[in-house]
Amino acid sequence: MSAVIETEALTKVYEGAVKGQDVHALTNLSIKVDEKEIFGYLGPNGSGKTTTIKLLLGLIFPTAGRMKILGSPDIGARAVRTNIGYLPEGAYYPEFLKGEEVLSFYGHLYGMTGRDLKTRIDRVLDVVGMSRARKRTVRGYSKGMRQRIGLAQALLSDPQILILDEPTTGLDPIARKEIRDILASLRDQGKTLLISSHELLEVELISDRVGILSEGELQACGKLTDLLSDRDTEIEVSGATPDALTRLAEAGIRVGDQVDTKASLRVPGEVPLYTAIERCKAEKLALVSVSPQRETLEEFFVRIIGEDEEKRRTSQ
Amino acid sequence: MTAPVNFLSSVWTIAIYTWREGIRKKVLIGFLILSILVLFGAQFMTAFLTVPRSAGELETSIDVQLKMVKDICVTVISIFGALIAIFISASVVPSEIENKVVYTVLSKPIRRFQYLIGKFLGVQFIIIVNLALMAGLFFVALWVKEGVLPTLLLWSALLTYFEFLIVSSFTFAVSCACTSAVVPTILGLFIYITGNLTEYLKDVERRSGQTALWLDEWTGKLARWLYLTLPNLKHFSLKTQILFLEPNDPPRDVQMMALVIYALVYALAGYIIAYWVFRRREM
Structure with a gap:
């Protein structure tokens, strides 16, 4: 698959008013977003996610590094811009305009007019499920409806790439699910989606690959199956004694919750499961259950960010 | 669509959108209502201020009254019109940056200079319509009072617009470097x-x-x-002529074309500064 978004050592430094107070918003970011994938772009507040998006859209300018969109380094070119749909976080749409007027405004900016524009508006309103509310003014829209209109304006030119900044933040669970379904259907239609989000569960559910950013630096990037593959296995045992558990801990098996003689053991990836089970048998523990524990994206995220913070503290 | 048509279509779309949003601004509506009230109020106020004591004074009194009405109305149009021009020029770009509309617009196939031309044109539409409303009311009032078409007022309104064009272009230029409308409003007032x-x-x-x-x-x-x-900006005022000449006299000692070119040169300079500031502005 070819990359439709590519950055190489992309760096953004905001100059401070006083020398030495520069803010390094992004440092040597090199990522590739392949076509027809959903790329989840994650990071805590201020980690540089929105900065990256603004750089890709030409709203701000890089201090160093290169970017290519659809193979073109001229990210402002008409052919490139027409192929990018963008939904900013918490976007505002004029309250006095009707839903279809908002889309008409943005459609004209793409150079669409007349029947073409009308057909396209009908199509995107249908995709985002807003056909029935098209004649209502934005003033009367709920947060979810505003987000859908935002998504509709991003889809107007039938772009190859969609860049969505926090598309589900602040929405109720039903609206979230609806937006998530729309995004998944867009992926099925062959669109490439770059989704910046705090909602880790949402991202985990729909992303093919993720990139995790911390303090402007990329900490991890890859397929979820690869990143989350280093799994623990949970073994539940009964008949556990404190001595037996101590010996298991010495063998590298982590001991979790204990209730009476029942205990939950966590076997890390580096300890072969067979060895762990043999050890339990040797301690005369009865196996209740053995279940592979899939690390969630949230756990992975917290671990990666925690490690990065620890590294920074140590280096200071 | 061809490139020039695309260019103009986008500029026009932004201008119309700016106009539609601008005329809904509460402060602007407030200024407009206030100015219209003063324009109407001037008719009554002057009648009370110039009460004739004898029949001989009646003619003089009517003349003085008319001059006062003209004086008040021309001043009101000039001051409120300038306030509207300054306020709207100072706020259109900063407010779009604040509410992030600029993000969705500039992520479309729109160049920054197109966006600025559209915004600037939208501001001019607002100024022209407000000025036309205020001057139109005054025009009708004078026509009714004097019985002749006050064409001199039309020349005055035209020059007043070009005065506002200069003020608004520089206010707009300053606003392109600011995050709020406060500084450009102050600078706009300073220029005016x-x-x-x-x-x-x-x-x-x-x-x-x-x-x-x-x-x-x-x-x-x-x-x-x-x-x-x-x-x-004093060159753009025909106030003295409105007070002392006949309402349908042509303007005297005014080089109309030279003043229009003078205003356009200043406006162009303002736009160039605005673009120079905005072209590398980080959003």
Whole structure:
């Protein structure tokens, strides 16, 4: 698959008013977003996610590094811009305009007019499920409806790439699910989606690959199956004694919750499961259950960010 | 669509959107209502202020009353029109940056200079419509009172627009570098006020240098620099002629075309500054 978004050592430094107070918003970011994938772009507040998006859209300018969109380094070119749909976080749409007027405004900016524009508006309103509310003014829209209109304006030119900044933040669970379904259907239609989000569960559910950013630096990037593959296995045992558990801990098996003689053991990836089970048998523990524990994206995220913070503290 | 048509279509779309959003601004509507109230109120106010004591005074009284009405109305149009022009020019770009509309617009196939032209045109539509409303009311009132078409007022309104064009273009330029409308509004007012006082600046320059004090000398230099740089907005006022000439007289001693070109050159300079500031502005 070819990359439709590519950055190489992309760096953004905001100059401070006083020398030495520069803010390094992004440092040597090199990522590739392949076509027809959903790329989840994650990071805590201020980690540089929105900065990256603004750089890709030409709203701000890089201090160093290169970017290519659809193979073109001229990210402002008409052919490139027409192929990018963008939904900013918490976007505002004029309250006095009707839903279809908002889309008409943005459609004209793409150079669409007349029947073409009308057909396209009908199509995107249908995709985002807003056909029935098209004649209502934005003033009367709920947060979810505003987000859908935002998504509709991003889809107007039938772009190859969609860049969505926090598309589900602040929405109720039903609206979230609806937006998530729309995004998944867009992926099925062959669109490439770059989704910046705090909602880790949402991202985990729909992303093919993720990139995790911390303090402007990329900490991890890859397929979820690869990143989350280093799994623990949970073994539940009964008949556990404190001595037996101590010996298991010495063998590298982590001991979790204990209730009476029942205990939950966590076997890390580096300890072969067979060895762990043999050890339990040797301690005369009865196996209740053995279940592979899939690390969630949230756990992975917290671990990666925690490690990065620890590294920074140590280096200071 | 071809490239030039695309270009114009996008500019026009932004201009119309700016106009539609701008005319809904509460402050602007407030200024407009207030100015219309004063325009109406002037008719009654002057009637009370100039009550004739004898039949002989009646004719003089009507003449004085009319002059007062004209004076008040021309001043109101000028001041409220300028306030509207300054406020709207100062706020359109900063408010779009604040509410992030600019993100969705500039992520479309739109160049920054197109966006700015559209915004600037939208501002001019608002100024023109407001001015037309205020001047239109005054025009009708004068027509009814004097029985002849006050064409001189139309010339005055035209020149007033070009005065506002100069003020709004510089206010707009400053607003392109700001995150709120406060600083550009203050600077817009500064340009409007000093632009109407440039003759005094010449006077200040003439009087400076009479003492050996450095402050005196530098004040003179500053006054000269301001005189040469700032537009002379007094040239755009036909107030005296409206007061003392017949309502349908042509304007006298005014080089209309030269003033229009003068205003357009200043407006172009304002737009160039706006673009120069905005082209590398980080959103």
